Amino acid sequence: MEIDWKKVDGLVPAVVQDATTKNVLMLGYMNEEALATTKEKGKVTFFSRTKERLWTKGEESGNFLELVNIKLDCDNDTLLIQANPVGPTCHKGDDTCWAEDNNPNFGFLNTLESVIKDRYDNQEQKSYTSSLFKKGINKVAQKVGEEAVEVVIEAKDDNEELFLNESADLLYHYLILLRAKGYELNDVVKVLEERHK
Structure with a gap:
């Protein structure tokens, strides 16, 4: 994966998608260390811009995002993370950060x-x-x-x-x-x- 880290000042957007339902769950940002930690631990880890440190989703709530797959977009500056959520994804208790239910969608x-x-x-x-x-x-x-x-x-x-x-x-x-x-x-x-x- 050849991510253009310089193009985006060391942080790339990471769109998280439920691996089964294909619904978008949240958006976070990753630096090289967050990406490496995600791959190593199998739990989606971001770089928190407010805390200015690595942050594993679910580290406090237990609502982890278990890594399934990582894809890089055509411009090499955005990640698509496919994961299995353990519990709600949003810190407000919703399935997604857009307050939508994470139900399968059959179009x-x-x-x-x-x-x-x-x-x-x-x-x-x-x-x-x-x-x-x-x-x-x-x-x-x-x-x-x-x-x-x-x-x-x-x-x-x-x-x-x-x-x-x-x-x-x-x-x-x-x-x-x-x-x-x-x-x-x-x-x-x-x-x-x-x-x-």
Whole structure:
């Protein structure tokens, strides 16, 4: 790692990212000694500009950042630290220094889950999803089965557009089923993560 220490007066910004969720947890600064200490101890250590000394995140609270990986940006003057947080990262007790929850983010699927939750919570709305919830769990489960069969049928053909459309229908109805059962996609991901260990 060829960091341009002179370019940044001996301190480089270190963006800390949760190695699993990929959420940004905090920003700190490192000098050469802090970087060496981080690599040696496996716990993220910064140079505190206010204390003017090395500071290992969690040295007082026990909420350490366990090092997973370090990457250097294209300009050789910023670090991306991937770590596993032990407890909240922010000194105020929040998961991140931006007061955000450190939950897994599935991009648009999270947005879709929010829409489905709204339809579940407000079943009087006039929408396909609300009407499906009103018909009960048996109908919701049946729709997942129907969509799964359609995916299998389209998988055997060469029409990519139909296959992807049926796959989208299956995923959508599966998210509806999860909500009807009181679960979210993250609950399934946790099971997969546990199996992976």
